[in-house]
Amino acid sequence: MSEPGSFTGAQLIWESLLREGVDTVFGYPGGAILPTYDAMTGYTIRHVLVRHEQSAVHMADGFARASGRVGVVVATSGPGATNLVTGLATAMLDSTPLVAITGQVGSALLGTDAFQEVDITGITIPVTKHNYLVTRAEDIVPAIREAFAVARSGRPGPVLVDITKDAQQARASLDWEAAAPQRHLRHIPPTPKPADLARALDLIRQAKRPVILAGHGIQLSGARAEVIALAERADIPFALTLLGLGAVPATHPLSLGMMGMHGEAWVNRAIQEADLLLAFGMRFDDRVTGKLKDYAPHAKKIHIDIDASELNKNVSVDVAIAADLGAVLRALLPEVPVADRSAWLSTIREWRGDSAVRDIKNLPDDGHLYAAHVMHDLWRLTKGEAVVVTDVGQHQMWEAQYYKHDGERSLVTSGGAGTMGFALPAAIGAKLARPEAEVWVVAGDGGFQMTFAELMTAVQEGVKVNIAIINNGYLGMVRQWQALFYEGRYAATPILSPDFVKLAEAFGIPGQRVERRGELAAAVAKAREAQGAALIEFKVEQEDSVYPMVPAGAALHEMIRRPSALAETGSDPV
Amino acid sequence: MAHVLVVYTDDEPGVLTRVASLIRRRGFNIHSLTVGPTERAGLSRMTIVVDAEAPTVRQAVEHLRKLVNVLAVEQLGDRPMVVRDLVLVRVAANPEVRSEVLQLAQVFRANVVDIAEDSVVIECTGSLAKIDALVDSMRPFGILELGRTGAVAMARGTRTPAPSRAPVPLRTGTGPEAMSV
Structure with a gap:
């Protein structure tokens, strides 16, 4: 622990970011965040000055999606903070790990409608995984550490830390170890039940027309190699969601391409005719299922996602496993029987038919x-x-x-x-x-x-x-x-x-x-x-x-063809 | 159908807002929500009665579990439990009918906590059905004011209700309001 009062709150923000491995932040200065900008000059972190705060979140989002690291945004109170909302919602829906730090009016002014005061923690509850209102310098390090842990863990997402101006100006000591976060560990999903794994293996063994639905969760879990290995071992083709593109290679022989509203007809047909769907890190969004009642009517369904609230939400499944995809696949892989499903694959190839023309x-x-x-x-x-x-x-x-x-x-x-x-x-x-x-x-x-x-x-x-x-x-x-x-x-x-x-x-x-x-x-x-x-x-x-195109509300096979x-x-x- | 959820949360400002916001956003229909302190400092306990089909309730539980401030969510539906509601009801009762009102109250083992010239205030604790029955029986006399706490529930039998992981409340936004939820 450092000497008591050896850092200002503003310095503690930068000290925390450095320790979290941050080298670039995207932001826009203003009154309530000014102490933090003033302290920035003492640190080597690169600050990218944007032209609008919404863009700062999108930049941090692009930064995070391209690299897998946590993106960081800095903005001031009031309109600076509200301009973040669209970007936070974007990151929330696509599971991007972000930490947004906003300045807030002095704690004595909270709730008084002071100049550039907006209740940004209230506003952003539905579009963040969690948020914090920090009013004391000594709370800054624990809040930022926990914010990074929450943003990264489980299903990633954005977290906002709102820090009052007086907390940035006050002095406190730095005790990094004492601030180690724990609450993000409350919701680590349990390891999958052996019975669920056994049931999944049974379904894979019995399947004649299986399709893997490859989603964004593959990238977030780092399970690319495992998904490819399972697909190749069991000879199962994969269809991709929009955010799943790139998670497994498009030019792989087992890759069918994108599914859903603007997926190719044979891809959607393969899903509709499948007898088993293996949904890996995807969430059966309405853009990929079309009309739910008629979705993949013949298929048993295995759904693996780290977010338990996504299981049995839109589509009822036969095996639901809330866990890290990579871990589940590593457990399953040795047991998955090597198979030859060339008959199924050639049926799909036939469906491609005149599509190429x-x-x-x-x-x-x-x-x-x-x-x-x-x-x-x-x-x-x-x-x-x-x-x-x-x-x-x-x-x-x-x-x-x-x-x-x-x-x-x-x-x-x-x-x-x-x-x-x-x-x-x-x-x-x-x-x-x-x-x-x-x-x-x-x-x-x-x-x-x-x-x-x-x-x-x-x-x-x-x-x-x-x-x-x-x-x-x-x-x-x-x-x-x-x-x-x-x-x-x-x-x-x-x-x-x-x-x-x-x-x-x-x-x-x-x-x-x-x-x-x-x-x-x-x-x-x-x-x-x-x-x-x-x-x-x-x-x-x-x-x-x-x-x-599958018109909104139509079944997946009811496509308007090219x-x-x-x-x-x-x-x-x- | 009514399902009873018990939710353990950090005793921290804003937690009730987070829970209420989640429930509103996901469109879950709440019958009642009560919250209060527990045997452990820093830990709050909510009893939420949700009016919904089983799959919807499962969704609600999983969403609640994702909140950072939530330590544990228990669904009491599948085991014997005690559910208690408290009502304060002001009933019109002039001297002519007062004794009749008091007699009825006694049948429900309710307490009379205030008597005015033309009304009485009755306090009663019990299951949701019992409170409903008491209120119905008072209706003919005229109900002038009524307030219910909403259900507080607990499973019967031996068990360790508190979440296994100790709460680690983060000291943010502390101050005199820190105890409120």
Whole structure:
């Protein structure tokens, strides 16, 4: 323990962060957090100044998703703190470990509606795993230590620590060991019951048409090798959730691709016809199940997830195991019988049938530029090795369909919350976490306009991200729904954009515009060669839609297929 | 159907808000929620009566278990238990009917804790059904005011009810309000 009163509360914040292994934080200063910013100058931690606090959370989120480390955010009280809410909700729904530190008005002013006072702990209860209101300097270290432990443990998630200004200014001693957290250990799931493991093995043995549902939990658990080993040993194909992309390699022979609303038809058919589903670290979200009543009607179901509250929530299962996926699979693996399920695999291959012909990336170049072309070519040109950070909407689904993610943590995307404006800031965070990686932003013209002020952050911090804006002049996914389900009334979906090339120049970034597929490769090469951030605007087909599609509320096999005449007409056939 | 949950929590500011927020957000329908201190300093005990089907209750239990401030959640439904509710009811009782009211109260082993010119206040402890029956029997006279505590429940028989892990309350937001939940 240090001498009594040898640190200010503000210093204790930085001391704690250092000891938690933090080297980068994302933030924005303000009155109530000023003592902490003042103390920062004595520490080596890198601070990235954002242009809006929401982006700070997305950056920390991208940082965490790309690296598996805890992302850290610093913001002031009041509007600084409320601006974090969308980012926290995004991280909560996608299980990203984050710690957000906010300044708060002095403890004597709490509850008085003082200047920039907002009850941020009250506001963020539903969008954090836990939060703290710290009013004394001596409570800072225990709160931050526990915050990191809670953020990392079990199913990861965001934690907020709100610290009053007087607590930052007061003095206290530092006793790191005495502050060791324990409460996060209250909810470590018990080891799986042998009876459950035995039942799971029985189901695997008996299954003729099994499918693994590979989710985000594989990455969070670090169970990639175990999942692949089980799939190969038992000859079971795997379908992936959006956040599961990259958890197991897309080009693996047993990989079927993405499932759900915009999954390929044969993938969803395989799930609907399966006699056993092995759900690994996924949560049967409505976007992957379609209509629950008709979901995988013939299948027994094994569900392994570290979060017990996800088991039997949307889908009733036959074996439910609340535990760390990797640990369960390591226990199961030696007992899983080696099997040959080539009959089942070839049935699925048959279902692929004409899908490849319908596939837009295989259509001849007719002068139109489709987003699918951009994704497919970007995948080829980057050899599938880039970290791609997407925004939300049509481009996100096309990316998921056409960029084959082999590497772990190679796709960063807002799945559960579907937060537009996520891509650019999250990509800056991802690049700072993995400077050796090639990072691409893939964003629509709508979402990009929500947070493009962060271009300046990329410039100021010298962060090399390559940006692909898929510009179709619409809020495309909403337009697609209007076309399909609202009789084509395009209410508030046509959207104008600035001249993105000139915009890039205004930020001091090289900008290019691509309107034909033939120009694509050269533009990508030029962007990759640029020293710093680089931007390409792709002017794509305006009324193109994402297929296949399971309409909301329909069963998984009731898909709207890709129209084969799409290339001829060049427009939405609906 | 009513299910009785016993939830052990840190005795810390904001815990009740966290539990209530969770229950509201997940749409669980609460019949009653009571909270108070326990035999151990720093440990609070809530009795929550949830009106829901079994799968919904299972969900509620798992969600409650995820709260950092929750040490343990027990569902008492599957074992014998004692459930007690306390009511204070002010009944219209002019001198003409007063003796009748008092007699009825006696049948329920209820106490009369206040007598005014035209009303009496009756206090009664018992199972939820007994309290309901008492209240129904008083209705014809006219109920002027009524307050119930909600159920407090405990399993019967020998057992160690307190959670196995000792509570480790973190001293944040301490001050005079630290004992409130």
